[in-house]
Amino acid sequence: QVQLVESGGGLVQPGGSLRLSCAVSGSIFRPNTMAWYRQVPGKQRELVATMPSVGNTNYANSVKGRFTISRDDAKNTVYLQMNSLKPEDTAVYYCNVRHFRSRWYEYWGQGTQVTVSS
Numbered sequence: 001q002v003q004l005v006e007s008g009g010g011l012v013q014p015g016g017s018l019r020l021s022c023a024v025s026g027s028i029f030r031p032n033t034m035a036w037y038r039q040v041p042g043k044q045r046e047l048v049a050t051m052p053s054v055g056n057t058n059y060a061n062s063v064k065g066r067f068t069i070s071r072d073d074a075k076n077t078v079y080l081q082m083n084s085l086k087p088e089d090t091a092v093y094y095c096n097v098r099h100f101r102s103r104w105y106e107y108w109g110q111g112t113q114v115t116v117s118s
Helices: none
Strands: 003-007 010-012 018-025 033-039 046-052 067-072 077-082 091-101 103-108 112-116
Touching: 003 091, 018 033, 018 091, 018 112, 033 067, 033 077, 046 067, 046 077, 077 091
Parallel strands: 010 112
Antiparallel strands: 003 018, 018 077, 033 046, 033 091, 067 077, 091 103, 091 112
16 A cells, blocks of 8 residues: 655745645655656646656746756655745645656645745
8 A cells, every 4th residue: 555645734924935745655665767747726737847767857838947846765755845935826736746666656745735925
C-alpha cells in the first residue's frame, strides 16, 4: 500500500511564501517521477512542477521563477517552495508520484488547500 501525505498548505497574503511537503510511504522508494499539480473548482487539474529521479525539472510557465520543486530521496519526500504567491495561485495542490516496476504505477495525495488572499 502506497500513501502520499501532504502538508504545508494554508492561507497566505499576496507576495508571501509557503512550503508544501509530500511524504511517500509504502512499497516505493525513490520514485521515477515526483510532481505537484493543482486544481481550481470547475477547472482541469494542471501540472505545476515535475522532478524525475534523473533529469531536468519542469515548471508550468505561470510559476517559473517563483516556485521550486525539490526532493529528498533519503526521506522519500518531495517539496514545493512557493514564493511571491499571487491570488491566482489559490488552488488545491496535489502530490503525484509515478514509478515503473514491470509497468507504470501512479499515485496521488489527498490534496492540500492553498489560499492567497489579503
